[in-house]
Amino acid sequence: MTHPRSPVLRWILALCLVAAAQSGQAEPPDPKQVWRTDGGRMTLEIRGDFLPDFGIEVVHRGEPVASRKRLHFTVEQIEAIRIHAPWGIFHSIFQDSGRLTANTDLVLRRGERELRLDRIQIIPGERDGHALFLAMDAEGNHLFTMSHLHVELETETSGFSAANAEVEASAYLAEQLDLPQMAGMPIALGWLDLDLSIPEGAELAGTPPGCTERPIWPQDGQFEADVTLIGMGNVAYQGIQPRTGRIKTAPSATLKNESQADIPWIGHFTQLASYPYMPEDQHPFLVWNIYKIADGRMEMLAASGAKHAFFTVNQQCDLNCNNNHVLWPGCEDTYSSGNNDTSTYQGPRDEIEASVGRWENCGSFFDPECTGGQTDFSGQWLNRLLIDPDEFQQPDTQYFMDAWYVIQYDTNIWNGMGFRPIDPTPSGSGWFMNPGTFSQGPVISQWVAENNTDPMADHDVIIIPSETPAADYPDNMPQGHLRLLVKVTETQPGRYRYNYALQNYDFDRALDGFKIAVPTDAAITDIHFGDVDDNPNNDWVTTVGNGFVSFRAVEGNRLGWFTLFNFEIEIDAAPVDSQVRLDLGQDAVQPELSVETLGPASGSELLFEDRFIDVY
Numbered sequence: 001m002t003h004p005r006s007p008v009l010r011w012i013l014a015l016c017l018v019a020a021a022q023s024g025q026a027e028p029p030d031p032k033q034v035w036r037t038d039g040g041r042m043t044l045e046i047r048g049d050f051l052p053d054f055g056i057e058v059v060h061r062g063e064p065v066a067s068r069k070r071l072h073f074t075v076e077q078i079e080a081i082r083i084h085a086p087w088g089i090f091h092s093i094f095q096d097s098g099r100l101t102a103n104t105d106l107v108l109r110r111g112e113r114e115l116r117l118d119r120i121q122i123i124p125g126e127r128d129g130h131a132l133f134l135a136m137d138a139e140g141n142h143l144f145t146m147s148h149l150h151v152e153l154e155t156e157t158s159g160f161s162a163a164n165a166e167v168e169a170s171a172y173l174a175e176q177l178d179l180p181q182m183a184g185m186p187i188a189l190g191w192l193d194l195d196l197s198i199p200e201g202a203e204l205a206g207t208p209p210g211c212t213e214r215p216i217w218p219q220d221g222q223f224e225a226d227v228t229l230i231g232m233g234n235v236a237y238q239g240i241q242p243r244t245g246r247i248k249t250a251p252s253a254t255l256k257n258e259s260q261a262d263i264p265w266i267g268h269f270t271q272l273a274s275y276p277y278m279p280e281d282q283h284p285f286l287v288w289n290i291y292k293i294a295d296g297r298m299e300m301l302a303a304s305g306a307k308h309a310f311f312t313v314n315q316q317c318d319l320n321c322n323n324n325h326v327l328w329p330g331c332e333d334t335y336s337s338g339n340n341d342t343s344t345y346q347g348p349r350d351e352i353e354a355s356v357g358r359w360e361n362c363g364s365f366f367d368p369e370c371t372g373g374q375t376d377f378s379g380q381w382l383n384r385l386l387i388d389p390d391e392f393q394q395p396d397t398q399y400f401m402d403a404w405y406v407i408q409y410d411t412n413i414w415n416g417m418g419f420r421p422i423d424p425t426p427s428g429s430g431w432f433m434n435p436g437t438f439s440q441g442p443v444i445s446q447w448v449a450e451n452n453t454d455p456m457a458d459h460d461v462i463i464i465p466s467e468t469p470a471a472d473y474p475d476n477m478p479q480g481h482l483r484l485l486v487k488v489t490e491t492q493p494g495r496y497r498y499n500y501a502l503q504n505y506d507f508d509r510a511l512d513g514f515k516i517a518v519p520t521d522a523a524i525t526d527i528h529f530g531d532v533d534d535n536p537n538n539d540w541v542t543t544v545g546n547g548f549v550s551f552r553a554v555e556g557n558r559l560g561w562f563t564l565f566n567f568e569i570e571i572d573a574a575p576v577d578s579q580v581r582l583d584l585g586q587d588a589v590q591p592e593l594s595v596e597t598l599g600p601a602s603g604s605e606l607l608f609e610d611r612f613i614d615v616y
Helices: 007-022 172-174 389-393
Strands: 034-047 057-060 068-079 082-084 101-108 113-127 130-136 141-145 151-156 159-169 186-196 227-231 235-240 247-251 253-257 287-296 296-304 306-308 331-333 385-387 398-406 417-422 425-427 430-431 457-464 480-492 495-504 512-516 525-531 541-545 548-552 561-572 574-583 590-601
Touching: 034 101, 034 159, 034 425, 034 525, 068 186, 113 141, 113 172, 130 159, 141 172, 141 186, 235 425, 247 287, 247 398, 253 398, 287 385, 287 561, 296 331, 296 385, 296 425, 296 495, 296 561, 306 495, 385 389, 495 512, 525 541, 525 548
Parallel strands: none
Antiparallel strands: 034 068, 034 082, 034 186, 057 101, 068 101, 101 113, 113 130, 130 141, 141 159, 151 159, 159 186, 227 253, 235 247, 247 385, 253 331, 287 296, 287 306, 287 398, 398 417, 425 430, 457 480, 480 495, 495 561, 512 548, 512 574, 525 561, 541 548, 574 590
16 A cells, blocks of 8 residues: 655655765665664653643543653554664664654644644654654644654564654644744653564674774773763753742753773663673763853852763764664764653762762662662652742843763863753743753853953863872873853942852862952952852851951852852952962862962962962
């Protein structure tokens, strides 16, 4: 039986063909590398927990879906989707191939608007070299996209799995519900599990050229690790915490291994026979924050927990040696925003040694009794980024979300982080984040650029050196990285406000104190400390004396890794080349260090002996 394609569907397929041609994809000459799908099952985890916040009602078979609920649908094949699988490894999907169909019995309603998702067709697509699927209605209108796929080929069971997908609303779906801002918004997580037809004689467990001596881990000392964050596709609303009214948000993320080292991606409480180092279950961690720039300062408003990575899809590779618990050279990986908001993989930050990207499962949040398996979970709200919506309603304010992949023994942390400006806008009781263009690097540079030439501002990059600098990599990794920024404003003739922002990126010991050198005869009219929470009882203690304004941490609120605090004074002394002193803790090899920057006291007025570290 033939199934004619609608004009809209033919147009989308034509675009896919053009994209494939532009990417240089061609059908491999060996037909044994071309596998074909059959029918199977689609699962959608509908976000009934937050879609009602936008006035959207989800109905399945006449029953409302008012929670984060998984629904399963039978998938039938119209035309086989062809998979390129050299050596039994997923490489790509042929964009001119295949159509599937499923009857979901789903209805979306908003006010007087209604959109039925009865009989949908599913076709393959591609974005930035990563496979995706497009869901169409019977007339060829695009309904949603399944992106950020975790694709795996199960050769023993002849199965194709595309898991943990971001299900993004299309512009057409948003228009039908009279909510145009909804276009691109995640509305579900998705899974597509299909049967595979594997050609007779196909290589199912071959060794691609270059894989014989692999993996080569960073600890082997042959290659240094360098993994970059190359995209944050979504900055997505994930609901409102009932008790506090705080907004939950999470980004999607795509990264790339720029090095020749093989990076362990071993999920927590699992092992990989080829990984000989301890702890066994090492993997990256994704963390993210929200900031604002307003009133002459940059402040950090909220912080996530740590998302534990567990699988890498290995796309766009220079070398792929057929294991999804290793990020091979040149490979890219991706995680959806919905997958970055799951109970199983969200944990606290403070268990991680960020300077080397290491974590121990025994005694952790997931396994406090050291059972060897996961016994505790984060539920819907623990270890998430939660922010007071009042923070999003300040005039003349710029907002940003950044994200950073903490990678074991990464030699360049700066390209492993990036950010997007956001423009939070309420809709009903929900929020659209309206993210702008992604940029790689630390977001703090949006306040004062690293190459700043303004005489009233400064940006210093601080590297706290290794305790064993003469050792071989990776035992010579720095203890941590900091950035200290300052802006000086003349608030009235002869009076100056010094706004310092200090961000600790991966100094595990955390910081205990911050001192600003001041002239002993100067008049100080204001002192301000800013941290991430709104609890005044844990603010740092400030004192003035002996030529300093000193800020001292209180118990439970040290300046931990990937966190920014503010330290400010207003004083009748103009800016000069000066120093501030950082307290690294009495157990540090160097408990205190000085950093050259702008301040109100010149070097000749300082009353302490300088000890400097590398500042760039």
